[in-house]
Amino acid sequence: FWVLNTASKTQTYKRIPGPTGVPFLGNILQLGKQMHIQFCKWSKQYGDIYEVKLGTQRAVVISNPKWVKEIFSTDTAFSGRSRIQCFEMYPDTPFALGIVSSEGEFWETHRRFLLRQLRDFGFGKSYMEQLVLEEVQEVIERFRKTKGKSVSDLKSVFVLAVINSLWTILTSKRFQHDDPKLNTLVENLHKVLFDLVETGGMIMFIPWIGRILPEWSGYNKLRKVVEDNRSFLEEAVKEHKDAFQEHNLRDFIDVYLNEMNKTVDTTSPFYGETAEQHLVAALGDMFGAGTDTTSTTLTWGILYIIKFPGVQSKFQQEIDLVTANSRNVSVNDRSSMPYTSALIEEILRYSSIVPGGVQHRATEDKVFKGYLIQKDTWIFPNLYHIHYNPEIWGDPEAFRPERFLSEDGKVFKKNENLMPFQTGRRQCVGESLARDTVFLFLTNIFRTFTIHFDSNAPKPPVDPMGLILSPQPFSVVMNERS
Numbered sequence: 425f426w427v428l429n430t431a432s433k434t435q436t437y438k439r440i441p442g443p444t445g446v447p448f449l450g451n452i453l454q455l456g457k458q459m460h461i462q463f464c465k466w467s468k469q470y471g472d473i474y475e476v477k478l479g480t481q482r483a484v485v486i487s488n489p490k491w492v493k494e495i496f497s498t499d500t501a502f503s504g505r506s507r508i509q510c511f512e513m514y515p516d517t518p519f520a521l522g523i524v525s526s527e528g529e530f531w532e533t534h535r536r537f538l539l540r541q542l543r544d545f546g547f548g549k550s551y552m553e554q555l556v557l558e559e560v561q562e563v564i565e566r567f568r569k570t571k572g573k574s575v576s577d578l579k580s581v582f583v584l585a586v587i588n589s590l591w592t593i594l595t596s597k598r599f600q601h602d603d604p605k606l607n608t609l610v611e612n613l614h615k616v617l618f619d620l621v622e623t624g625g626m627i628m629f630i631p632w633i634g635r636i637l638p639e640w641s642g643y644n645k646l647r648k649v650v651e652d653n654r655s656f657l658e659e660a661v662k663e664h665k666d667a668f669q670e671h672n673l674r675d676f677i678d679v680y681l682n683e684m685n686k687t688v689d690t691t692s693p694f695y696g697e698t699a700e701q702h703l704v705a706a707l708g709d710m711f712g713a714g715t716d717t718t719s720t721t722l723t724w725g726i727l728y729i730i731k732f733p734g735v736q737s738k739f740q741q742e743i744d745l746v747t748a749n750s751r752n753v754s755v756n757d758r759s760s761m762p763y764t765s766a767l768i769e770e771i772l773r774y775s776s777i778v779p780g781g782v783q784h785r786a787t788e789d790k791v792f793k794g795y796l797i798q799k800d801t802w803i804f805p806n807l808y809h810i811h812y813n814p815e816i817w818g819d820p821e822a823f824r825p826e827r828f829l830s831e832d833g834k835v836f837k838k839n840e841n842l843m844p845f846q847t848g849r850r851q852c853v854g855e856s857l858a859r860d861t862v863f864l865f866l867t868n869i870f871r872t873f874t875i876h877f878d879s880n881a882p883k884p885p886v887d888p889m890g891l892i893l894s895p896q897p898f899s900v901v902m903n904e905r906s
């Protein structure tokens with residue numbers, strides 16, 4: 425029956441090409457530590473779409489940017505998410521909670537609610553900009569104190585600073601940049617994700633390995649970090665429940681609790697214990713998705729600006745022109761800063777920190793471009809390949825912000841093939857915040873300092889590393905501009 429069923433399904437559709445794997449492991453052993461590099465090699469061999477097996481999990485990888493847009497925008501069947509329970513705060517619930525991992529009506533309702541509340545609380549408005557600028561100022565003061573001495577771990581300086589504006593809106597609290605407990609929490613999270621890549625990401629693709637070899641596979645360490653995070657966030661929700669006043673809704677948590685209190689329909693996504701667990705998971709998503717990504721992008725930004733000749737001086741010239749070197753740069757200046765806009769696009773392209781995107785799940789059998797994509801298949805957009813495709817960019821290996829400018833260099837030109845935040849129904853909810861944060865941090869830091877590599881420190885190795893592609897540590901010296 426299975427043979428007949430499969431044959432009848434494949435007969436009328438084009439066959440999806442792809443590399444041959446081995447039983448149980450599929451193509452995992454071919455992936456190596458830099459999965460995105462192998463994804464690019466396969467796309468050269470197999471074209472716009474190919475199929476791989478990650479353990480026993482079937483996945484298709486799409487490398488044509490127009491197809492990526494189409495598949496994630498048009499059909500809800502391609503907007504699902506696969507459960508990877510080892511990452512979940514509540515792995516025993518019947519379906520995944522939070523925003524990143526949930527799907528269907530539950531996800532849609534909560535994503536809409538989150539976006540509306542964030543907007544109402546000031547997302548993308550001048551209040552938010554003010555909050556970001558306060559963080560920028562604190563980071564600048566911290567750099568000032570180094571007085572021309574070497575600074576070696578930029579990312580750790582940025583990691584809590586970039587989330588604080590959002591955290592204020594969500595919880596009415598901000599973190600001290602050097603809060604030891606929080607920094608340990610974040611470091612552990614990053615370390616555990618890094619170690620996962622070292623073991624080929626096995627527990628994501630072959631869940632039973634985590635149960636059989638919990639130590640070797642990194643499962644135990646991962647669970648410890650996830651549970652520490654959960655306790656920290658549950659505490660924040662508990663404090664809000666204890667202090668809750670219906671007439672004084674201070675932040676996102678309060679508004680969410682209010683919605684829960686009003687809900688009597690037991691089938692509503694806002695009802696009962698599940699809804700409260702969702703709130704904790706959603707806060708975890710914001711924290712997880714917002715800290716590492718933005719701080720890594722900023723760190724890459726500084727590395728590229730000082731590494732590639734001429735970039736820092738052009739950038740500073742534009743900053744000085746706009747501010748007359750007498751005030752902070754604000755997001756309103758962006759429209760008069762074409763070089764800066766182009767520079768940030770090039771940083772996003774060149775770093776491509778989420779190289780294989782975040783995979784979606786096909787929630788039913790569906791035909792796409794004549795190929796049958798079967799239910800439960802994972803769909804990866806091959807973002808790194810798209811961002812480094814010579815047919816699109818000409819000279820992708822060159823760091824050249826000018827590719828996003830008109831010929832006379834005066835007008836910023838968007839390129840729709842750049843999609844670091846992915847695209848379509850699940851497109852990153854933090855895109856505008858991340859863009860504003862990167863813009864305000866970089867412009868105001870380079871308004872204040874000229875930065876170069878510390879000539880006494882070893883040259884930084886160039887290969888990016890980790891699940892979120894991060895630069896290897898490098899040391900810089902910051903000199904205050906006159």
Ligand code: HEM
Pocket residue numbers: 496523524525535590709710713714715717718721777778781782783784844845846847849850851852853854855857858
């Ligand atoms: C440079 C910074 C960032 C990059 C490159 C980035 C990239 C991405 C990507 C590629 C996705 C997957 C979208 C999809 O599945 O179609 C995503 C989803 C998401 N991002 Fe970001 N992100 C960044 C910053 C942020 C920030 C600051 C937040 C905090 C609000 C955030 C929150 C989320 C959430 C909640 C999702 C899940 C959306 C959903 O599944 O509906 N991200 N991001």
